[in-house]
Amino acid sequence: MTKLFTSEHPSPQDTHIHLMGIGGIGVSAFARLLKARGYHVSGCDAQVSELTRQLEAEGIAVHIGHDASHLQATPERPAASVLVASEAVPKSHPEVQAALQAGMTVLPRMQLLAELLEASPSIGVIGTHGKTTTSSMIAVALLGAGLDPSAFVGGIVPEFGANARAGQGPFVAEVDESDRNFAALHCETAVFTNAEDDHVGGNQATYWETVEEQHAGFARFVSQARRVLYYADWHGLEGQGLDELVAGCPEQLSYGTSEGCTYRAHDVRPDPAGTSFTVMYRGNVLGKARVSLPGHHNAMNALAALAVTHLYGGEFAAASQALAAFKGPGRRWQHIGEVRGAQVIDDYAHNPTKLQAAVQAAQQTGRRVRVVFQPHRYLRTQQSWPRLADALMNADEVLVMDIASANETPIEGVHARLIVDRMQGRGHLGVRYWPERNDIVEYLRRTAEGGDIIVTMGAGDVWQLARELVGPELPQPSTPLREAR
Known part of the structure; x- marks a missing residue:
């Protein structure tokens, strides 16, 4: 297969790359990185979004809908010679068929990421949870330390104003396991946050059949990878599981709070606004650190970022200072505003472990924790509704909305009330099923108090x-609404 980033391929100025699904959080990041490298870039998507409008404002041509004419030459750019499409897009798609008939290179999304990872020193962040936040923190820490990173992230990083950054230093990439082709990628440093059973089962084109697979x-x-930096405290990476998942890497480094970690967080001190800790490297103090996001998981994400910065020769104090100012990527513990003195936070948490971590972060603030939870996908709810319910038990109040289908066909007997019934059966007195969004907004506006989150x-x-709760004038979130590839 012809590679983009080699002398074999025409120069960027002569190459037009068209990306299908450009409104997705991953594909839009590719578009930005390719434009920064000098390529002619265009794309298409099914609908207009805040993200597609941003791309157009940055000079990237965006078409709404799918049509073979998108591949043709215009006065601004040559005819497309490369089409980038997710593996989820069938080869029978008219736009893909037109590209193949024209002799164009049709590049799977993961192959494009593979080329970016292999083109420079690279850090690939994998795991079921925490990839977006950890990738963002690594990029921010490297930038703070003066290492000028490139970045490919599944959320908008406030420091970049985008989900991508083009630099001359190491390339940091969030690598999504929902696309099975991720396993074939090569990077210099693999950062492994955890492993659980998300993106498993069902008829999704890119999902895994079993958790073992x-x-x-x-x-x-x-x-x-040349080396792996793995989270040693993760319960799924203990004993034999750890051996199986990381033993194949030539160099194994760990991070966490456990004795014996290569990079260890010592003297961890949570407070309502975040967590402070001391970073140790092989038993020696590197320095003091702080993350201004609540939750133990965010402290560990920051530890991983500081470890990576140390591995790449960055100055610890500068990286630590940059992380202390970091407020998180879009939809990851994103502060939306206030209503009647109550803090309003939006978070992408949608599976049991993420819900539990988000509830713990909310508890760390010392406020009354009031959660509005929208289950996601019928299959995911069918697989995990008891664990979803259990993960929410420590919240003071839980309002459960109807399941967001994400275009899945409903499954008989799978309903949001399963979560409510289990929580009530376990003695939770503050959980209710709320089918009407407007009723939730009205209720919370009426009952919000200064001590609430x-x-x-x-x-x-x-x-x-x-x-809606804090005011209609607020913009859309900085990540797309769907689980975009």
């Missing part, structure tokens, strides 16, 4: 409720 994909990715959680359109 998915974990084998993690192990293959890790084995192809209201957190909207889910991967669907629950973000809208948070913004």
